[in-house]
Structures are given as structure tokens and as C-alpha cells.
Amino acid sequence: QKEVEQDPGPLSVPEGAIVSLNCTYSNSAFQYFMWYRQYSRKGPELLMYTYSSGNKEDGRFTAQVDKSSKYISLFIRDSQPSDSATYLCAMKGGTASKLTFGTGTRLQVTL
Amino acid sequence: DGGITQSPKYLFRKEGQNVTLSCEQNLNHDAMYWYRQDPGQGLRLIYYSQIVNDFQKGDIAEGYSVSREKKESFPLTVTSAQKNPTAFYLCASSITFRRGAGGTGELFFGEGSRLTVL
Numbered sequence: 001q002k003e004v005e006q007d008p009g010p011l012s013v014p015e016g017a018i019v020s021l022n023c024t025y026s027n028s029a030f031q032y033f034m035w036y037r038q039y040s041r042k043g044p045e046l047l048m049y050t051y052s053s054g055n056k057e058d059g060r061f062t063a064q065v066d067k068s069s070k071y072i073s074l075f076i077r078d079s080q081p082s083d084s085a086t087y088l089c090a091m092k093g094g095t096a097s098k099l100t101f102g103t104g105t106r107l108q109v110t111l
Numbered sequence: 112d113g114g115i116t117q118s119p120k121y122l123f124r125k126e127g128q129n130v131t132l133s134c135e136q137n138l139n140h141d142a143m144y145w146y147r148q149d150p151g152q153g154l155r156l157i158y159y160s161q162i163v164n165d166f167q168k169g170d171i172a173e174g175y176s177v178s179r180e181k182k183e184s185f186p187l188t189v190t191s192a193q194k195n196p197t198a199f200y201l202c203a204s205s206i207t208f209r210r211g212a213g214g215t216g217e218l219f220f221g222e223g224s225r226l227t228v229l
């Protein structure tokens with residue numbers, strides 16, 4: 001079993017929809033959680049970063065962490081075709097632990 | 112503009128040849144990293160460097176080598192000893208190692224180099 005599980009998709013939604021992207025994890029020591037966005041044939045870019053549990057909002061994006069369920073989510077409101085990309089979750093524990101990435105979910109927002 | 116530049120974007124290599132991928136950053140970041148991305152797998156760490164003239168092996172260092180002679184540069188050599196070198200290679204940096212893979216995980220990535228072994 002992988003430490004971080006992420007549905008690869010593809011997930012196809014119409015423009016304007018609310019998108020929910022999720023990752024589950026097994027390591028209860030994880031406390032830093034990130035979402036990266038990767039456009040086709042490009043490098044990932046950091047989208048959202050949260051520490052421990054709770055919500056964080058940035059424009060149309062909301063990151064949510066539920067440590068009790070070992071579940072993190074990224075919500076995208078009013079999705080746009082420009083949001084079409086692969087979204088990677090990443091997480092780690094304390095300073096001595098390694099950064100673990102999910103495999104990524106491919107999102108397609110259609111007109 | 113500040114950023115990370117990887118070259119070449121696409122590279123073809125014959126079996127048995129060594130190849131070097133370039134990574135240059137002008138972000139004044141101390142730490143630099145090399146990751147490998149394969150379909151259906153998360154990013155895997157090959158090597159990292161916390162500071163000039165220092166580097167450590169990551170999870171999959173076998174068949175790879177690096178150097179860090181300048182703060183701005185962290186080239187990766189894929190040697191003939193790497194059994195399955197065809198992949199998408201990503202270079203990344205962080206302000207410090209503690210702000211990156213050694214701490215909070217905030218990495219800045221280049222656009223990647225796709226290596227194909229024929």
C-alpha cells in the first residue's frame with residue numbers, strides 16, 4: 001500500500017463547476033500538506049500549502065486537511081479551462097522525514 | 112525574471128551513453144533537488160544539495176551522479192549504470208533545505224527534461 005493515495009482520473013467537469021480533488025494517506029506523522037499544479041509537459045508549481053489540520057483559502061482555491069481521517073482535499077470554485085492540469089498532493093512529517101508525493105489527478109475543464 | 116532553467120527539454124540517448132542534464136537557478140536559493148517522474152508514480156527524489164559543495168543521495172540515487180560547485184547550478188548525470196533511464200526529470204530548489212524537502216516542503220520546480228533512451 002502506498003503512503004499517499006490519489007485517484008489518477010481523468011476528472012472531466014464543465015466550466016463553472018466546483019471541483020473536489022482528494023488524497024488519503026496512512027502516515028499519521030504527516031503535518032505539512034501541499035498541493036502542486038502541473039500543466040502538460042511542465043514542472044509542478046506550488047498552489048497551496050497548509051500546516052496541520054484546518055482550511056486555507058486563496059481566491060478560488062480552498063485546501064482542507066482532516067488529520068483524524070487522514071484525508072486532504074483541494075476545492076476549486078468556478079472552474080475555468082485554464083485549470084485543466086494535473087494536481088499533485090504532497091506531504092511530510094517533521095524535518096527528518098521525506099517529502100512524499102501523490103501520483104496526481106488529471107483534471108479537464110470543458111467549455 | 113527569477114526562476115529555474117532546465118536544459119535540454121528533450122534528449123535522446125543510446126544505451127550505454129552517459130548524459131548530463133543542466134539545472135540553473137537565479138532565485139538565490141540554497142537548496143536544490145533532482146526528482147524523477149514516471150507515469151503512475153509520484154515524484155521520486157534522486158539527489159539533493161543543501162548548500163554549495165554538499166549533496167546527498169535521495170531514494171533512487173543508483174546510476175546517477177551530481178555536483179554542486181556553484182550555488183546557481185546543480186547538474187545531473189545519468190550514467191550507463193541506470194537501468195531504466197527513460198523518464199521526465201525535474202530540478203527544484205527551495206530557499207533553504209528547512210523550507211524545502213527538509214522542512215515544510217515548499218519547492219520551486221523547473222520545466223523538466225524528458226530523456227528517452229533508444
